[in-house]
Amino acid sequence: MKYTKLSAAAALAAGSALFLSACAPAGPADENGDGNGSGENGGGQEVFTGENGEKYTVEPSDSGKADLGEVEPKDGSVAYSVGEDEFSSYNGVQSNTYSTYNSAVVDRLFSGFFYFGTDGEIIRDETFGTYEKVSDEPLQVKYTIADDAKWSDGTDVTALDFQLQWAADNGNIKNEDDGQLFDSVSSSMGDYVDDMPEGDPAGKEFTVTYNEPYADWEIMVSTALPAHVVAREAGMSTEDLAKAIEEKDAKALKPAAEFWNDGWDFKPGELPEDEDLIPSMGPYKLKQGGWTAGQFITLEVNEDYWGEKPATKELVIRFAAADTHVQALQNKELDVIEPQATVDTLQQLEGLGDQVVVQTGDQLTWEHLDFNRGEGSVFADSAELREAFALCVPRQQIVDNLIKPINEDAEVMNLREVFPFQENYDEVVEAAYPKEMDEPNIDKAKELVEKSGESKPKVRIGYNSPNPRRTEIVSMIKSSCDEAGFEIVDAGNANFFTEVLPAGDFDVALFAWAGSGQKASGRNIYHSTGAQNDMQYSNPDVDAAWDKLAGSLDEKVQLEQVKEIEKLLWEDYQAIPLFAHPGILGQAADLANVRDTATQSGALWNVEQWVRVQ
Structure with a gap:
């Protein structure tokens, strides 16, 4: 496992856990039909082939996600594994849950103001919202959440979600032992932003004002956990929660912090029966009954997601030891793997022939x-x-x-x-x-x-x-x-x-x-x-x-x-x-839209676009 360099936005990286693309699509096929190009699968959909043999239903034009247009999720599932470690928490940004294993699951449940393209470029996600720098002195950034952005329980995504995240990532809000009240992986927001982001907690706009200029301001704010759930479970109204955050009142915030720190941590195989405790604002949600301890956890389409729907109805994250991944790919138990790049591993994958496609890159x-x-x-x-x-x-x-x-x-x-x-x-x-x-x-x-x-x-x-x-x-x-x-x-x-x-x-x-x-x-x-x-x-x-x-x-x-x-x-x-x-990425040859990436997001960065083709 790699250590991740924590930026100031680390704790907001419920969209970033732990490559330059080596799979840029090539031109049309030659007259004999050899080489790269396009064709149709059995369903009549045009399929484009990249230089490594990987397939696309829409050719990527840059390092960002391709625009697939209107998508009707296809029956079936796609499977991936980070390793054998079990999923443990819906809150993947605590000090003890921030890992590539947890992020593989929770990143699918959240959206944010930006994501990283395959070459590390910061790409704004205007499906979720927009942001603009409105002042240099002081540095101020205004954020606007999309009007139709909602949690899967029907609650609007609002400024309060991000105001709570500011409090969670604030090392200046202390517990009785003089430690950080919220057990967040980051304390940077409190270091760079003295006051709660300004805006109506129930509204869709908020402004972040920095104490001083900050080079990485564009990735300071990404996504957030559901504040309305925290308030409810802490026995508070959302108005009381907002007031406690604004006043940095550690005593009043203690019940909220206790839930934030522990209330979303689960025993293996045991999701809460109340789906409203774990709402999604991303393309997938956790599937009830879909978690078998020690084996896999299943995510399914979030029907309430306002953005582009996943191309495949279910995503299975398997808990499988890294040294089993090549065999699991061959046995079709996994569809995409990212093993450590060694000569032996590359030879093993290449030995599987036309059954798999191999992508490599920095x-x-x-x-x-x-x-x-x-x-x-x-x-x-x-x-x-x-x-x-x-x-x-x-x-x-x-x-x-x-x-x-x-x-x-x-x-x-x-x-x-x-x-x-x-x-x-x-x-x-x-x-x-x-x-x-x-x-x-x-x-x-x-x-x-x-x-x-x-x-x-x-x-x-x-x-x-x-x-x-x-x-x-x-x-x-x-x-x-x-x-x-x-x-x-x-x-x-x-x-x-x-x-x-x-x-x-x-x-x-x-x-x-x-x-x-x-x-x-x-x-x-x-x-x-x-x-x-x-x-x-x-x-x-x-x-x-x-x-x-x-x-x-x-x-x-x-x-x-x-x-x-x-x-x-x-x-x-x-x-x-x-x-x-x-980097080495091995994938099933019949899976389209799998794209290698240089970033720590890994192959799952665009998993909602993966779909089988013939």
């Missing part, structure tokens, strides 16, 4: 090595050892051996905030990257180890295991860095993220950060006060650069600060980038 997820700067780590106070380790890591060999066989265009990634396939990458590399890092320098690394005064320093490389690719990466690093005087130890652990990382019981962490269209999400990782600064890294100059970037609406200023941040991080040898993750 992801907005990057692999890296992070130094633990905390007490007890060999790298805590030694600049010499950090540089020596960076100089002996065989980054090009890792890419050549493990990534290029999957994506022949793959290259070593030399930045943290810009990907090789994104605009400005070369410009930032030129300004910030030390070219001597292109190849290992074992001799110089040896000198630095000797200079450090440490004799054969032991380096524990921690990662979440089992993970064959990361095991191979550590093996390559050991072969190279042991020659430089280190003793590399494979410290892979099944509980790395839950136990080892929090305890700081490692020297280097090997994992991935996943993102989408954020500009300032890295601040959460590299700033001294960042909530995801697990490495205890601190550099006042880096802090200042992040603050300037996050506080500017000027793209030129943002770019210059990215250059400064990257330069400083290289000087500190903090977070050594390795590569952008290659």
Whole structure:
């Protein structure tokens, strides 16, 4: 599982959990009918074929969702699996439920003001509503929810839903223990927006006023949980809830927070009988009786959804171990899979022949090595050892051996905030990257180890295991860095993220950060006060650069600060980038409109458009 970089909008990402598209449709078929083009399926509907053999009922024209027009949901189901972890909560944005496993389900139940296109572009969803920046000083954004936007229980989606979300994502509204009252994965709204979004709680409009400019303002507000349900279950009127939110009255909000924190958490296989407790404002809703613990959960068409209806009536999310997915695809138990991209997996999928279509491409997820700067780590106070380790890591060999066989265009990634396939990458590399890092320098690394005064320093490389690719990466690093005087130890652990990382019981962490269209999400990782600064890294100059970037609406200023941040991080040898993750998507050949994406949303980003064709 990848760690997700939490932007300020993280807790509103009930539409974003945990790729550039490699499936752009090609032109018409040649005279012999070979190659890419279009044809008709048995039902008389025209079907277009992409360059990998994938099918479309409507050719995509950009990175956003294709306009399928009027859709009549087709009988049957489509099946997908993230992994074997069980669905656990309708509220997927609590600190203990924000995961790719939960998001796979709950993201289908919600709509929002935007979504990410296949290349990470922010695409406004005007079916849900509109927004506009109405002022720069102060930064103000006005949101208008669509008139026909309703929850499946018939209640209007209103400003109160978003006002409650502001309170939930507000670290300044405290409980008795001085912790955040609502157990949200994010506290950013309270940091950047002092006051409740202004607007009639029962109305369709609200305005967010920022304390200061914020680079990622466009993705701060996306979707929200149903405030009317929270009010009802807390024994409050919606008017009383709105008043408590506006006054930031923690005591009055306590019953609402108690329900928000726990009331939507379910035991495996047990959905509440009262459907009004779990209303949908998305294309699908949870199907009563459709959850079999340990096996699958079924979603069905939300007949009350005002937007484009799903192309297929049911979506089945299976709880299946990752190492079973290829076989499950072959057995038609799954229709779409996204296994870890390894040479073996690609060969297995290709071995299934015409039964499946394989899409590959880059992801907005990057692999890296992070130094633990905390007490007890060999790298805590030694600049010499950090540089020596960076100089002996065989980054090009890792890419050549493990990534290029999957994506022949793959290259070593030399930045943290810009990907090789994104605009400005070369410009930032030129300004910030030390070219001597292109190849290992074992001799110089040896000198630095000797200079450090440490004799054969032991380096524990921690990662979440089992993970064959990361095991191979550590093996390559050991072969190279042991020659430089280190003793590399494979410290892979099944509980790395839950136990080892929090305890700081490692020297280097090997994992991935996943993102989408954020500009300032890295601040959460590299700033001294960042909530995801697990490495205890601190550099006042880096802090200042992040603050300037996050506080500017000027793209030129943002770019210059990215250059400064990257330069400083290289000087500190903090977070050594390795590569952008290659993505592999395997799908049933008779399923249309499946589109690979570079973003953390995964293949399900447009699942409501998946449909079988002949």
